[in-house]
Amino acid sequence: MGKSIAACLCFFSAACLMAVFSCAPDKADLVKTGKINTGEYDPEAWGKVYPNEYESWHKTRDPRPAGKSAYKKGWDTDKIIYDKLSEYPFMALIFKGMGFGIEYNEPRGHYYMREDQDIIDQSRTKSGGVCLNCKTPYMDSLVKKHGKEFLKMPWKEAVAKIPAKHKNLGATCIDCHRESDMDLRTNRSVFSEGISHLDKKEFTRQEKRILVCAQCHVTYNIPKGKKGETMGLVHPWKGSKWGDISIENIIKFIKNDPKYLEWKQTVTGLKLGFLRHPEFEFFTRQSVHFKGGLACADCHMPYRRAGSVKISDHNLMSPLKDDLRACIKCHPEKTEELRSQVLAIQDRTVSLLLRAGYSAATAAKLFETANKNRDRDFDRGLYEKAKDFYLEAMYRLIFMGAENSLGFHNPSEAGRILGDSIAFSSKSEALLRQCLAGAGIKVPEVVPLEVGKYLKDRGEKKLNFIKNQEFRDPFAVQEKLIPRKQAGF
């Protein structure tokens, strides 16, 4: 009897202990590593060892559910490729003079990153081989094989140098992973060079989960020679720090050397630098999520179950299109509430982006008027100052217009940069109005922007304005400053 009580209690103790530990989720099996040959580019070979990751990576080919994101609708089940110049018509005016002013689409998934370059208006690949930097995993090996000449090689010729089987292969396993143990690493010498200018040499695994994405989701400049030929590719980070690559420092970098003036803006006749999708710079500049210790992969590659293992989801997308699965892990609100928080931030950014865009467009048209009247006697000092303020405005505007989160990656920094852009372009407008009036040139209260003219018959495809894609100011403030009917659609 004693023994049976003891046995009974023993069972109870065990049950009790099980109860204690039953809170822990069912533990996932460890991902098994296997042999990948050094320098293996082929994702299929990696896929044999890591079938779950491979499968999820391959899904970037699939369209996303439509209607989940208000502002980023690149490749959804509606199969429409959205035209950024129709979404933000001021961009057609300010980008006139370069490829972005001809065809500028919201991007499709990673799967299409290389082949979309063949489809887009070829003005966009005018810089040549350099445009492959982020598009093919072979970039460094191509430069090694063909020398620096590869960078300025005519586009089609450069594409033909990619091994035929992988001509259309975009970002792939080898770009982010070391073959031997899957550790994270980067695969772009240009990027390593850029990062070397920051004050940081060692990176934690969590920081590497930012760096691998940053290889491509960054801004860069293509220095040009005297005849406009491509001289290389650099990231404008000299003098910046980890967690503090400011727009101010980037502008200083561009302004510091005329070789970074990559294009001439048609409307103003000014030579300007350019900025691209600065997700890395913008997110890491003291955003709430960055300061909270998060990496890109936490939100864009959340862990998910694949059978008995747990994998980082390689089917990258906006969390909005994934029903905020990544967000819910830390923010246990309802999906629709989280979505509306994101939208509240994006609405505000879009509103300011329109303000900054049309303000820069207004100043641009005043430069055009001033330039047509070069012979008139207006104050050159004011004109030069207006030019300097305009450049300050433009670089901030291009930066925020290219950033792919509509401010969400760093909401208050978005407000700061766009607010400053507005301050600079409006000041430019003010000085130009004074110049012109002083020289007896009449300017109406609302400067005719002739937006319709810039949207029409663009490039080889004769692209036109798609009215229903335009984003209107969610707060209707833009209409007070520049009534739409006077913008010249």
Next chain:
Amino acid sequence: MGKSIAACLCFFSAACLMAVFSCAPDKADLVKTGKINTGEYDPEAWGKVYPNEYESWHKTRDPRPAGKSAYKKGWDTDKIIYDKLSEYPFMALIFKGMGFGIEYNEPRGHYYMREDQDIIDQSRTKSGGVCLNCKTPYMDSLVKKHGKEFLKMPWKEAVAKIPAKHKNLGATCIDCHRESDMDLRTNRSVFSEGISHLDKKEFTRQEKRILVCAQCHVTYNIPKGKKGETMGLVHPWKGSKWGDISIENIIKFIKNDPKYLEWKQTVTGLKLGFLRHPEFEFFTRQSVHFKGGLACADCHMPYRRAGSVKISDHNLMSPLKDDLRACIKCHPEKTEELRSQVLAIQDRTVSLLLRAGYSAATAAKLFETANKNRDRDFDRGLYEKAKDFYLEAMYRLIFMGAENSLGFHNPSEAGRILGDSIAFSSKSEALLRQCLAGAGIKVPEVVPLEVGKYLKDRGEKKLNFIKNQEFRDPFAVQEKLIPRKQAGF
């Protein structure tokens, strides 16, 4: 032997069960309620039943640790009362013409809210009895007793009507609690009237934890009669909704009726409305914390232990001065990391606030020039448009300058409002420059603001600029637009 094993295992089971439950914190006793007479104003009487809450409420008298907040230093252990006009010198220029342009201090704790009115330059209480609305718990009973005349009664006369014992009593128990059961309720008929215009009639306890604070932390207008006499007090919320009282709707309200034009701005000669500390409106307009279900009290009155009970801390203050005790409950980062997150947001807001402030100041000085040259033949249409844009800018600027969180309560909304303020004032500047140049009036690139003039010899106390209190732009952008040495300090 069997029994001893059984006993032993029995003990083990019990220990095991205790281990299971030891995760739960030591449960606090319930706060005991007791009898409070209906209409009991005296906090001492409430303190006898609720000694812990009373004691913590009384601590709003104590100064806060210095050096914890970068921008709100009203009443810290350094015992300095900070001068907002020295912190933000543009305010001396734009508020010239009303009390706020004479003496405008960062506030001390709740304990001093009534008596600080006696100490400040008396231009600030010119509207009379109405200024007591949020300062004494007796307000509604005084209006009931003395009629609507109380509102326009000369200030000193009105103060003398408060029961002598409680002449200096500020917000107190009865303002927020029902006597019988401590349930939350408000105690200002003006506020109830304001709230009745929203689309919401029933409030949860959590929403009431916003409403009790909102009784005072809101904007309001004092309609004026033909001779400038006080006609009442209203909240500009008609047509707005719960969670959506926008600056746009507030401006519409003010512009809709000239009786809300409370003061005349000296520099421009324009009549304007005024806005006050809109914490309620700003926080509830779709801020992240509001959408996350938080109330004012969650951050400013976090629960704390008082002996065996758990109380809402009635010693209200900025969480920054309380080592972010309230924040840590949801954000388990280190205190200094949280503090730097808050500071990153506030730095950006202050930067934009300076931009908006000096931009409005610039436009104001151009109006001054235009008004001095009334006889000159300039474009009246442009001038009128400039005036309208200027008002749009000013109301946004006053709103954000008065809000007490430097943007933290709603970071992206702060950027939006200040960005729009900059857009409107710069556009006003642009049109005025054109007007003036067209009429042959020379305007330099940087308009001399004569800021020093407005900061000097203010009011009865002959207040002056306190240089070391000035906030400079943390991003040094302001200096590019208006070099400080040209602002006329």
